Amino acid sequence: MNEETTQGRDRGSVYAVHLRSSAVVAVQFVAVAAALWVLAWVVGETWVILLPVLLALIACTVLWPPVRWLRSKGLPPAAAVMATLLLAVLVVAGVIAAVAPAVVEQSTELAQQASAGVVKVRDWLGGPPLNISQSQLDSAVSAITDRLNSSGAQIATGVFTGVGAATSALVTVFTAIVVTFFFLKDGPRFLPWLRRHVGRPAGPHLAGVSERVWSTLGGFIRTQAVVSLIDAVLIGIGLVIVGVPLAYALAIITFIGGFVPIVGAFVAGGLSVLIALVSNGPVDALIVLGIIVAVQQLEGNVLQPWLQSKSMNLHAVIVLLAVTLGASTFGVIGAFLAVPVAAAAAEIIRYYGEHVSGLTGEDDDGPDPESGPESDPESESGAEPDNEDDADAAAEVP
Structure with a gap:
């Protein structure tokens, strides 16, 4: 009966069914794309809040094992978190203090070597096979200098922008540290709270x-x-x-x-x-x-x-x-x-x-495309599945 009914349908009705299915899928796709766009817009607008939270979560994955160990030894949660954070800050500060003198000392030498390298490049440009004259090199240097002078306002704006970015970075780091403290202190309560307030399913x-x-x-x-x-x-x-x-x-x-x-x-x-x-x-x-x-x-x-x-x-x-x-x-x-x-x-x-x-x-x-009804365990045992x-x-x- 189904075969006769299928053979009795004309192409127009089949095309109409397929078109309606495609239209439904297209509308669903547009709705999902619009929802993702709204989500991306919300993330962009709240990035100043989300960034410290994300950084705090990453920091918590590293700091949680020592915090958990200290809490297992009977230390209060706040004291365990504070001790771990202080230890982490001391480690970072110690690394910076150990490396900074070498960086300051060797950066001067590196700058001198870079200047000598520039002189070597100038001599190479003046020799064969390029044979660029000194006047041409001076003209190029003068053009670069004029360009820098004319862009002074933009450079100054960039400096102030950099200062603002550095200040924002410090605020972000401080906020991330505070959020990390509370995440480590109260984190174990989050999942039970989430499960209880969201409810089933x-x-x-x-x-x-x-x-x-x-x-x-x-x-x-x-x-x-x-x-x-x-x-x-x-x-x-x-x-x-x-x-x-x-x-x-x-x-x-x-x-x-x-x-x-x-x-x-x-x-x-x-x-x-x-x-x-x-x-x-x-x-x-x-x-x-x-x-x-x-x-x-x-x-x-x-x-x-x-x-x-x-x-x-x-x-x-x-x-x-x-x-x-x-x-x-x-x-x-x-x-x-x-x-x-x-x-x-x-x-x-x-x-x-x-x-x-x-x-x-x-x-x-996923299902095995080659498996049929014969491979069904219930079929092999002779038991009929209960549809309800x-x-x-x-x-x-x-």
């Missing part, structure tokens, strides 16, 4: 997603810190052996750049090679380049797969696109936050996929 799902995102984010930050530390130590030792100025500062930059995958390593490595080229010459620069390439190969082929395994389950292309989008939208801080945000989003999508698989009775990898019970089970949210 969304409350348990929000709590479950939050736990998995927190676990993934903490594992990523701690693992990336270990990988970045190993990179910084190995590259720093190589720079010290070669005799590159600012080796300790470059090692710290390498450690910080490790938290921005792909792009951070490229920028930190390029800076090290550039300083080696200016200070020591092309041979040492090539040696430094070889050291950086070897360490990056060790990281990409051994450390990352071994330490992170498949916990992140993010393709390199997704990581690169996330870093590019974050950097183009929010600058350096966006590049830093891109991978943690992408990891959290991937975990949310993974949780949703597992929930859908549970409702449909499928495996995590299955419908009730599917309607319940686990």
Whole structure:
């Protein structure tokens, strides 16, 4: 009967059904796109508030283990958090105090070597095969000077903008520290509060997603810190052996750049090679380049797969696109936050996929297209499924 009915339909009715389905999908897509646009607008407008919160969450993933250990020893929550924060501030201040004198001392020498390099470039331009005359070089320098003088107002505006940005950064850091304190102190109460006030059926799902995102984010930050530390130590030792100025500062930059995958390593490595080229010459620069390439190969082929395994389950292309989008939208801080945000989003999508698989009775990898009714365990046992019970089970949210 169904076959006859299907054969009796004309093309116009089939086209109309398909068009209506396409229209419904298109309207749903537009609605979702509009909702995402509104969400992006809200994030942009409240970024000054969201940024300290995000930084505090990342800091909490690193500081929570010592806080938890101190609380397990009987220390009050506020005292445990305060002791951990003070220790973290002392560590950061100690690193800066240890590196700053070397940076100040070697930066003067590096500036002198850069000036000598400029003189060498001028002599090279004046010699064969270019044979640029001194008058032409003076004319080019004069043009650059005039351009800088005419842009004085813009440069001054940029300086004031930089001062304002530095002030905003200090406010953001202070706010993030305060938020971190309260997150570490009252964090364990958040999930029960969320589950209780949201209610069923969304409350348990929000709590479950939050736990998995927190676990993934903490594992990523701690693992990336270990990988970045190993990179910084190995590259720093190589720079010290070669005799590159600012080796300790470059090692710290390498450690910080490790938290921005792909792009951070490229920028930190390029800076090290550039300083080696200016200070020591092309041979040492090539040696430094070889050291950086070897360490990056060790990281990409051994450390990352071994330490992170498949916990992140993010393709390199997704990581690169996330870093590019974050950097183009929010600058350096966006590049830093891109991978943690992408990891959290991937975990949310993974949780949703597992929930859908549970409702449909499928495996995590999806149904086997080659399996038929013969592979159904209930069919093999001869038991008939109860449609009403299955419908009730599917309607319940686990």
